[in-house]
Amino acid sequence: xxxxxxxxxxxxxxxFCHPEEGGATNVETRLSRLPGYLTPNRQFFVRSHFDxxxxxxxxxxxxxxxxxxxxxxxxxxxxxxRLPRVSVIRAIECAGNARACFARDFxxxxxxxxxxxGAVGVAEWSGVRLRDVLALAGLEDGAFHVLxxxxxxxxxxxxxxxxxALADDTIVALAMNGEPLPIDHxxxxxxxxxxxxxxxxxxxxxxxxVSRDAxxxxxxxxxxxxxxxxxxxxxxxxxxxxxxxxxxxxxxxxDDARLGAGDTILRGRxxxxxxxxxxxxxxxxxxxxxxxxxxxxNIAGAWVCWSLTCQLDAGHHVLQVRARDDRGHEQPDxxxxxxxxxxxxxxxxxxxxxxxxxxDCQPQERLTSL
Amino acid sequence: xxxxxxxxxxxxxxxFCHPEEGGATNVETRLSRLPGYLTPNRQFFVRSHFDxxxxxxxxxxxxxxxxxxxxxxxxxxxxxxRLPRVSVIRAIECAGNARACFARDFxxxxxxxxxxxGAVGVAEWSGVRLRDVLALAGLEDGAFHVLxxxxxxxxxxxxxxxxxALADDTIVALAMNGEPLPIDHxxxxxxxxxxxxxxxxxxxxxxxxVSRDAxxxxxxxxxxxxxxxxxxxxxxxxxxxxxxxxxxxxxxxxDDARLGAGDTILRGRxxxxxxxxxxxxxxxxxxxxxxxxxxxxNIAGAWVCWSLTCQLDAGHHVLQVRARDDRGHEQPDxxxxxxxxxxxxxxxxxxxxxxxxxxDCQPQERLTSL
Numbered sequence: 001x002x003x004x005x006x007x008x009x010x011x012x013x014x015x016f017c018h019p020e021e022g023g024a025t026n027v028e029t030r031l032s033r034l035p036g037y038l039t040p041n042r043q044f045f046v047r048s049h050f051d052x053x054x055x056x057x058x059x060x061x062x063x064x065x066x067x068x069x070x071x072x073x074x075x076x077x078x079x080x081x082r083l084p085r086v087s088v089i090r091a092i093e094c095a096g097n098a099r100a101c102f103a104r105d106f107x108x109x110x111x112x113x114x115x116x117x118g119a120v121g122v123a124e125w126s127g128v129r130l131r132d133v134l135a136l137a138g139l140e141d142g143a144f145h146v147l148x149x150x151x152x153x154x155x156x157x158x159x160x161x162x163x164x165a166l167a168d169d170t171i172v173a174l175a176m177n178g179e180p181l182p183i184d185h186x187x188x189x190x191x192x193x194x195x196x197x198x199x200x201x202x203x204x205x206x207x208x209x210v211s212r213d214a215x216x217x218x219x220x221x222x223x224x225x226x227x228x229x230x231x232x233x234x235x236x237x238x239x240x241x242x243x244x245x246x247x248x249x250x251x252x253x254x255d256d257a258r259l260g261a262g263d264t265i266l267r268g269r270x271x272x273x274x275x276x277x278x279x280x281x282x283x284x285x286x287x288x289x290x291x292x293x294x295x296x297x298n299i300a301g302a303w304v305c306w307s308l309t310c311q312l313d314a315g316h317h318v319l320q321v322r323a324r325d326d327r328g329h330e331q332p333d334x335x336x337x338x339x340x341x342x343x344x345x346x347x348x349x350x351x352x353x354x355x356x357x358x359x360d361c362q363p364q365e366r367l368t369s370l
Numbered sequence: 371x372x373x374x375x376x377x378x379x380x381x382x383x384x385x386f387c388h389p390e391e392g393g394a395t396n397v398e399t400r401l402s403r404l405p406g407y408l409t410p411n412r413q414f415f416v417r418s419h420f421d422x423x424x425x426x427x428x429x430x431x432x433x434x435x436x437x438x439x440x441x442x443x444x445x446x447x448x449x450x451x452r453l454p455r456v457s458v459i460r461a462i463e464c465a466g467n468a469r470a471c472f473a474r475d476f477x478x479x480x481x482x483x484x485x486x487x488g489a490v491g492v493a494e495w496s497g498v499r500l501r502d503v504l505a506l507a508g509l510e511d512g513a514f515h516v517l518x519x520x521x522x523x524x525x526x527x528x529x530x531x532x533x534x535a536l537a538d539d540t541i542v543a544l545a546m547n548g549e550p551l552p553i554d555h556x557x558x559x560x561x562x563x564x565x566x567x568x569x570x571x572x573x574x575x576x577x578x579x580v581s582r583d584a585x586x587x588x589x590x591x592x593x594x595x596x597x598x599x600x601x602x603x604x605x606x607x608x609x610x611x612x613x614x615x616x617x618x619x620x621x622x623x624x625d626d627a628r629l630g631a632g633d634t635i636l637r638g639r640x641x642x643x644x645x646x647x648x649x650x651x652x653x654x655x656x657x658x659x660x661x662x663x664x665x666x667x668n669i670a671g672a673w674v675c676w677s678l679t680c681q682l683d684a685g686h687h688v689l690q691v692r693a694r695d696d697r698g699h700e701q702p703d704x705x706x707x708x709x710x711x712x713x714x715x716x717x718x719x720x721x722x723x724x725x726x727x728x729x730d731c732q733p734q735e736r737l738t739s740l
Binding site: 035036037038039040041042043084085087089124125126175177178179265296297299300305 | 404406408409410412413454457635666670
């Protein structure tokens, strides 16, 4: 097994942008270029911590180990393919999505890739339930943590509590939008931990440890935590380890987009971890808050597309957007600082420009150029 | 422009079967091999009436004509791309799907491709509303029919009433599951007429005529009608022109499948034209009717996946399945004959075999072999 530094798939500028401090392994989706509800594989954002392993399906093994299993076990792909299949349409969103907004709001950048709003995507993931995989090694009572570990060069690993590991929609995915997992997205097998931060959905899965005790790693104690002056340390962590993603709305616009003046349809998406979005409200400049139209489908754990018809005068504009979910969560007016710049979800604010000369404008409210 | 006889994409036997009388332009999806909810482009059934045109995006033109438009108009792809984009997840199902069941039930084959149950698929279609396209040529009051015509070798064409043409989810699709339309599926542009027979969703769209009068073609008068002893002729047609697809359930099993005996999960899909499925019931051999579990998503106009856990004794079995929708429709116990063998939707019946030697079995309830 060799490791490849960077990303395999083509990264044309019309689909992707490169966040500052993102390095060679991270790339962000231009939401304005999505053709519809699902994010095509070739347009899905990539966030990898280490170099990517080049794996052969025939050589791949998943090792099951730990004191809460009856026996150690090594599985091949064919063993997984013998289990009942499941498929879920779910978002995967980086906990650092919209991190660049901390710099905008606080005047200080949080550490890490300065993501705009495109470190998120929705795909149909097909595979088998993690609980069916664990059962093959005899899962015992008293299990506390499941630690999935990747085969990337840094063996990325972050633990899950047993309840989430056993959930109906926690899966070992073998396919993404009906295709074998692309190498950038974890070929041949990755976790999909519905509604949780993307870092939980470990790629290039190679090992699962199931323990009666807590299994901590750097990734739930020193990173992917809410840490800072306003957050208490919790156990071995420097703050509160992140689990579910919060309610958030996104706008299908580039920063400082140039739109045509006149009648326009503004569009975006909204999502909320494991929940379902019930309302999206928009405010243009100093106008009143208005309800955006929610489109179908609206899948819990994935996202909903919204739109707002409006009349744009020529000149600069500010659009604010806030979403609510079925669990009573809504986007706050402002954020509390956290050192890792995670879970930014204050009321979404984008600035753009409306121009009388339509020819100069960006293809917002237009189809992706195919 | 040249025409290609047959189908462009690879047709591996694990994804497709060739219905009798299907010729070189038609191929059926093996439902047992679908990885999840959406049908990947490479696994989508193909039903073409004529040879496929090889078109260049840059050369493509859509001609708008007819006495209910203010002016004749010719559009390029770039003109469509300037319209508001829409995306819908919808089934396309051939009106002749399950036609082979007529031969089984009546002892006489209806004319045409002897489809099993796989002349159906669900994809995300992205493009622009047909009504926005018609507006570019000044749609006038009093329009009655819209006739879309394809650029295939036989200029396939079948009219739509204006109300359906103007519906929110009647679209000119430019993409399928986030990819440009594959050539087999209508590149660069096709109609998607939600909930109607597949023949309404004209591929390789080249012309739209909008008329104040009825515009009949062979395809709504001599074919794609319900015709026969029990159906009256209607206007110029030999029967009743087919519009909406009926409620129908499908089983993700091959004919005469060989499954493992013991605990098994039987799976399938159910759909109903423009409606949403509310219940699926199954009956195994002489047992009672039981409710199958419906999975998410359940999108109106697309389909819902269902499953039933059961205990299979070794030997032959018969599974019956019937679905209901939110409009009060359900599958009838038996069909009335129609000459073209369309809209078969009597209670679904499949026979299969349960075997103690699991190694011989088919990968039902297993992932597609990737």
